[in-house]
Amino acid sequence: MDLYAVATEMVKNYGYIGIFIISFTEAFIQPIPPDIFIISAPFFGLNPIISAIVASIGTTLGGLFGYYLGYKLGHPIFVKLFGEKYLQKGEEFFNKYGVYGIVLAGFTPIPYKVVAWLSGIFEIRALIFTIATVVGRAPRFLIEAFFGNILSNFSINKLYNLNIYLFYLINSHYNHILDIIMLLISKTVYPIVFITTTLIYLKNRKLGLKLAFSLFLAVLIIFSLKYLINEPRPYIVLENVHLLCFEGNEPSFPSGHTTYAFTLATSLLLNYSKKIGLLFLIWAIFVGYSRVYVGVHYSFDVIGGLIIGIFCGYLTKLNIEKFIERLKLIDIWRKIKKKS
Structure with missing residues (x-):
C-alpha cells in the first residue's frame, strides 16, 4: 500500500481533518509527515496557516500518545517497532541534548515518533515534553505555511x-x-x-x-x-x-x-x-x-x-x-x- 497516496487522498477528501490525522499518527507510528501537505495546502483548497495550526495540534496530541505508549510499553515493544539501533541512538541523543533534543527533533527531520516513544521510556515529564513539542514543531509548520502562502501567490x-x-x-x-x-x-x-x-x-x-x-x-x-x-x-x-x-x-x-x-x-x-x-x-x-x-x-x-x-x-x-x-x-x- 502506498501510504503517501493514501495520505494525499485523505487531505484531498477530508481537508483539515486529513492533515490532523496524518500529523497525529506520524507523531507516534506512521512515516508520512504533514509538512508537504502544509506547503501545498493551497492546491488542496486549504489555508496554509490553518493547516499549520491543525498539524501542530495533531502532532502534539500524537506525540503525547507516543509518549504514553513508550511509558507504558517500554523497551521491548519499541525495539520490535523501530529496532535496537534506534534505542541506542536515542539514548545517546538524550544524554547529549536532554530536553533540548525534543525541540531539536521537532524542528528537524529527525523521526519524531522515535523521540516521542523514547521520552516516555526515559520518563521525561509529560508537561516538559508537551512544551518542547510545541516549541519545536509549531515554528517549523508555520515556516512551511509561509512558503505555502508564497506558492499560492505564484502561478x-x-x-x-x-x-x-x-x-x-x-x-x-x-x-x-x-x-x-x-x-x-x-x-x-x-x-x-x-x-x-x-x-x-x-x-x-x-x-x-x-x-x-x-x-x-x-x-x-x-x-x-x-x-x-x-x-x-x-x-x-x-x-x-x-x-x-x-x-x-x-x-x-x-x-x-x-x-x-x-x-x-x-x-x-x-x-x-x-x-x-x-x-x-x-x-x-x-x-x-x-x-x-x-x-x-x-x-x-x-x-x-x-x-x-x-x-x-x-x-x-x-x-x-x-x-x-x-x-x-x-x-x-x-x-x-x-x-x-
Whole structure:
C-alpha cells in the first residue's frame, strides 16, 4: 500500500481533518509527515496557516500518545517497532541534548515518533515534553505555511514571467568590457574544473576520486534533466537577446557550467581549504551570472545548477568507500588508499 497516496487522498477528501490525522499518527507510528501537505495546502483548497495550526495540534496530541505508549510499553515493544539501533541512538541523543533534543527533533527531520516513544521510556515529564513539542514543531509548520502562502501567490505563468524578467534584467545590461570578462569566465569553466580536479587528484587521490565521481554524477543529473524538461534556450524563443556564444539546440535547464562550478567549489570548501573554497565559490557565482549575461541560460537554469552543484559537491564529504566496495572495486580502492 502506498501510504503517501493514501495520505494525499485523505487531505484531498477530508481537508483539515486529513492533515490532523496524518500529523497525529506520524507523531507516534506512521512515516508520512504533514509538512508537504502544509506547503501545498493551497492546491488542496486549504489555508496554509490553518493547516499549520491543525498539524501542530495533531502532532502534539500524537506525540503525547507516543509518549504514553513508550511509558507504558517500554523497551521491548519499541525495539520490535523501530529496532535496537534506534534505542541506542536515542539514548545517546538524550544524554547529549536532554530536553533540548525534543525541540531539536521537532524542528528537524529527525523521526519524531522515535523521540516521542523514547521520552516516555526515559520518563521525561509529560508537561516538559508537551512544551518542547510545541516549541519545536509549531515554528517549523508555520515556516512551511509561509512558503505555502508564497506558492499560492505564484502561478506557473508568474514564475515563467519572473524567469524572463530576471533574464532580461541581467542580459540587457551590458558593455564591451563586461562582454569580454563574462565571455572569458563562461568559456574557461571546463578547463578550470578539469585542471583543478587533476591537481587535487595528484595531491590527494582519495579526494580527487571523490570529486571526479561527484562531477560524473552531476553530468548524469544534468543531461537527464535537460532532456526530460527539454526547455529551449532563451535565444531560441526570446527577442533582443544579447548573445555572445551559441550553444546550439541543446536544452537549457539546468546550467551545466554552473553545476560543475558549484560542485568544484563546494568540494574544495568542505574538504580542502576554506579560503580556496570561498574563492572558488565566488568564481562559481560569477559563472552562473555569466551564463545569463552571455545569453545562453535563464536565471532559473542557474539556480537549478547551483542546487545540483552544491548537492554533488557535498557528496565528496561523505564516505564512499562502502559504495565503491559494492561495485567490486575493493582492490583498486585499497591501492589508492595506500598511495594517498
